[in-house]
Amino acid sequence: MQLRKRVTIENLTLLAIIAGILSGIYLSPIVLELKWIGDVFIKLLKMIIVPLIFASVFVSIVSLGFLRHIKDLGGKTILYYLTTTGISVFTGLVIVNLLTPGRQNSFVQEAVNFEHKFKFSDLILSIFPANPIKSLAEGHVLQIIFFAILFGLSVLRVNTEKRKQIHLFFDGLNDAMITLARWVIKLTPLGVFSIVSYLVATKGLKPLLSLWEYVLAVVIGLGIHAVINLGLLAYFMGKVNPSSYFLKVREALLVAFSTASSSATLPVSLEVAEEKAKISKKSSRICSSFRSDDQHGRHGFI
Secondary structure: OHHHHHOOHHHHHHHHHHHHHHHHHHOHHHHHOOHHHHHHHHHHHHHOHHHHHHHHHHHHHHHHOOHHHHHHHHHHHHHHHHHHHHHHHHHHHHHHHHHOOOOOOHHHHHHOOOOOOOOHHHHHHHHOOOOHHHHHHHOOHHHHHHHHHHHHHHHOOOOHHHHHHHHHHHHHHHHHHHHHHHHHHOOHHHHHHHHHHHHHHHHOOHHHHHOHHHHHHHHHHHHHHHHHHHHHHHHHOOOOOHHHHHHHOHHHHHHHHHHOOHHHHHHHHHHHHHHOOOOOHHHHHHHHHHHOOOOOOOOOOO
């Protein structure tokens, strides 16, 4: 019984990362042939992203029932998102200016692309879908979220009977996608092993060692933000024990660590937030829409 409690997806995923590193070093010819396993795992995760995002955001909007509830929860979510984003940016700037990673590394200087200029107007335009069906097909997350929110708000204005029918359909769709996500999540250790082992087999540890300053800055910055910044917010605002909460959601952290994709991690994040951290569906699904921005940046270690 004690052994069964320890054999969890999270522990197996952690072991898969370690085994993947060792296999990539000593069994590279074999793991190169197993790359397809990791590719299949990533595709399965991304397969459920679009219907899961659309259904979960839509159901969360309609479940609130009244526009004033949406304004209250949505306002708090936006405030929290902007606050944590601002804190993370400030932490990153402090760490970068103190450690100055990559300043003397020619590999980093050659890899950095300074040609692309960010425009605020591009960000705004990327939110509005010209064709929502095309956005769903191509997986444009921000546009899907925007359309789901507008669609949910419009459904709140139709008569009660029709609203119930539409709500029941998408609620059932959402439950089905959550079930499908759980099936895919069970494959996490196998998929993570394939991804990590392939990366180590093809890239080796040399690039990682040559970028040790950058890696150190990233690890320190993420550690401070996760443990101190978010930990304090969880303790004072959420009234929860940060260490016990992080233990409950560690599966999502391990998947994010190994895949370096916020989109691929989204189904796992929703599942562990609702099932293990016991966060209400209304809150988790609204908040997830602000974290599904893999289109504009990836936040990972590998």
